[in-house]
Amino acid sequence: MMSLSRRQLLALGATTAAGAVIAPRVARPQTPKPGGTLSLRLWDPPHFDLHAAGGLSYKLQIALTFSHSRLVKHKAGPGVVPGTFPIEGDLAESWTQPNETTYVFKLRRGVQWQNRPPVNGRELVADDVVYSVNRFMTTKGNANAFMLRALDKVEALDKHTVKFTLKEPHAWFVDLLATPMAVAIVAKECVDKFGDLKKAESCVGTGPWILESYRPNQGLTWVRNPNYFAKGQPYIERIEAAVDEDNASRIASFLAGKYDLGWENPGTINRTDWVQIKDQVKRPVRTAEYPSNVMSHISMRADQKPFSDLRVRQAISLAIDRRGILDATAEGVGIFNPPVPAALKEWSLPVNQLGEAEKWYRHDPAEAKKLLAAAGYANGFPGSLCFTTYGSTVLVDSMQIVVKNLKDVGIDAKVDQKEYGAYISTCFYGNFPSMAFGPQTPFLEPDTFLYGQYYRGEARNQSHIDDPIAGDLLVRQRRTFDVAKRREVIHELQRHLAKQQYYVQLASGIYIGVWDAALKNYGPNVGYDYGGRLVAAWLDR
Amino acid sequence: MIRRYLARRLLIALPSLLLASMIVFTLPRLIPGDAVQLMLAETSYAKDIDELRAKLGLDRPIHVQYMEWMGRVMRGDLGESLWTKRPVLDELWARLPITAELALYATIIALAIALPIGVLSAARQDTLRDYLARSAAILGLSVPGFWLATLLIVMPAIWWGWRPVSGYSAFRDDPVGHMLQMLLPAAVLGIAAAAALMRLTRGMLLEVLRQDYVRTAWAKGLAERAILLKHSLRNAVIPVVTLLGTQLPQILGGTVVIETIFGLPGMSRFLFDAINQRDYPVIQGVNLLVVTTIVVVNLAVDTVYVVLDPRIRY
Secondary structure, eight states, rough: OOOHHHHHHHHHHSOOOOOOOOOOOOOOOOOOOOOEEEEEEOOOOOOTTSTTTTTTTTHHHHHHHHHOOOOOOEOTTSSSSSOOEEEESSSEEEHHHHEEEEEEEEOOTTOOSSSSSTTTBBBOOOHHHHHHHHHHHHSSOTTGGGGGGEEEEEEETTTEEEEESSOOOOOHHHHHHHHSSSOOOOOOOHHHHHSSSSGGGGGOOSSSSSEEEEEEEEEEEEEEOOSSSTTTTOOOOOOEEOOOHHHHHHHHHHHHHSBBBBTTTTOOOHHHHHHHGGGOOSSOEEEEEOSOOOEEEEEEESTTTTTTTTHHHHHHHHHOOOHHHHHHHHTTTEOOSSSSOOTTTOOOOOOGGGGGGGGSSSSSSHHHHHHHHOOOOOOTTTEEEOOOTTTTHHHHHHHHHHHHHHHTTEEEEEEEEEOOHHHHTTTTTOOSSSEEEEOOOOSSSSSHHHHHHHSSTTHHHTTOOOOOOHHHHHHHHOOOOOOHHHHHHHHHHHHHHHHHTTEEEEEEEEEEEEETTTTTOOOOOOSSSSHHHHHTEEOOO | OHHHHHHHHHHHHHHHHHHHHHHHHHHHHHHHOOHHHHHHGGGGGHHHHHHHHTTTTTOOOOOHHHHOOOOOOOHOOOBOOTTTTOOOHHHHHHHHHHHHHHHHHHHHHHHHHHHHOOOOOOOEEESHHHHHHHHHHHHHHSSSSHHHHHHHHHHHHHHSSSSOSSSSTTTOOOHHHHHHHHHHHHHHHHHHHHHHHHHHHHHHHHHHTHHHHHHHHHHTTTTTTTIIIIIIIIHHHHHHHHHHHHHHHHHHHHHHHHHHTTTTTOOOHHHHHHHHOOOOOHHHHHHHHHHHHHEEOOOOOHHHHHHOTTTTOO
């Protein structure tokens, strides 16, 4: 079993490199063993239409990774270090970029839709991709459509070639196509027959498993797609997912060997639960620990006093006891986040490499008070903190410590607790008078974290930032196609933003990925691509 | 007479149902946040929210929405889920039998525990058996159902790596498996109800046992069994039947948690998810059904009084 001591993990925290994760052990080459049933816990998807309203639900996105393909996808397996997302073709065999705004994808030949009505196993063609992308962009209420906002048009050059033309250069375009949050390739026949893709019967894709049944509140079953384009794959014959909304029941099921993966997303077990049960597990399991890309932050009205004063924002960062919050909520195990979550290890700049901005991540209430006094707030000031629980006790505990930390330096933040829907429609979009606190959508590339939160006028620019330096760097990183140079721009951007402290980022926990030792060739990672991580895995039991 | 009484009760029930329908329609809308906000959630834009709200008809005045909904209800149409677009009535027909079955078994278990122990406890007042029975009743009342359910699931998993059956199979597919799935949750639900019923049975029976006609029965030399079960219990049980009627909402309320813990796809869990998603037609449909059921059950309880006590006339 791969594990680290608490001390080792603590060492991974604030003062170490953000990318310091435990690389999973590379499996010895083995002959894949077809067959078997993999059992896991999933969730009731609101429906099965990724392009429709509600499509941003991770419950739906996870479910579709079993049955649907994308043009490109993230590589998976024991050789992939968690927090990295190398891209490989999914339906696309290859792709080229003739100029900064054009991408041409060559599709695999002979890919068949799953042999279910109304598509009945016909060949996938370029028009299917064009149809899916256009549907993704134009379906009313698709909250993820913003991800491809740079797209001007998509067209089929021939039966197996698709051309994307962008309005402006966007270096992350292919990465966005690879994420399970974006375009699943769907069949027009299904939309024509069912009106939309919300019903389980309309869930026909080209992915590795076929959705055999969906039993609301009970579970989902997928069976192997015998016509899947990767020969021999998937090896696992059947996926049985239980909808299990009670934690005690989930613990019991895991201990009883009814789940092959950790029951929390993405195949993990909460540290507090794991500490309680790890000695009770009576079967061989493997574990891997890696930072979570779920990052919470304090946003504040940087366009208004007192938060328009840099010293106030820096004082708030110094006031927050990030380590104390980890101790109280995550068994002391976690990693500090600069503006790009530490989990995205290829792009996040470790806090100790932020240069002079590193000091703002320390807990120093005395220095915070001095800064507040220098800004004219020697006695602090009153404010409010917009908040919703997300149903998470960890988040509530964190919020309470944040409020106490602010109080310690004289900032009297009254908690304005809202119901989730009300919070999302107001505070999540920066509609609050003073401060807000909560987690951010866990994207898999840095651009959606950075551009969305820091660029002037963006919907998720909660702190109302209008910073020309940041704006220039944000645009520049999108236009820099050389990966190493783009990384430099993003690092420079993080140094600048860390100094500005428009958002005060808290630390993230360290996931504990857990899986049955019988599951071979499996590599954990952040993100919702369960199907992608299991397609080349097999069960040896 | 009974017909006239029933007709009068039904007439009284109508305004109650109407009032309840207004409450079940209005209250979910008073919860901050609506279905549209939850559907679009974190990456939506104001324009999308307005458009979707208009598409779902949620932008119209609440009284207009109410009248439209009531009109459909009168025609037997409870609308369709905002999320799944499936008719609420279809969903209810699929789920109601599971919750009803669970509630029925819970009630049977409650009665099977409460009546014998209550009678025994009254007949052997202030003996060790009585003390034990009363202590057990206090324990049953004190132990929260969700805690008991959690223990029953987790402890076997920790000790033996085994957990009770989870998930759900229909009776026609797997009768034995189905009954095994129902047994434990029904027992958990039944125990709490049994405790209250047992205490009331004991108390009422003790009161009846002190009545003159019972003393006369003893004096006539009737057997204890006949005195207890034939002459006393029947008179003592009327308040118990009343309590049983009022226990129904509690049992139905308990099924929300119990169905979640035991993975049963019943109506209560459907309601729980609908509340989280602000799926108004589902919330309204389920609540209306529950309110109607409770009204009907209470009516039935009143009717049972006549059977239990022929002196009662309406």
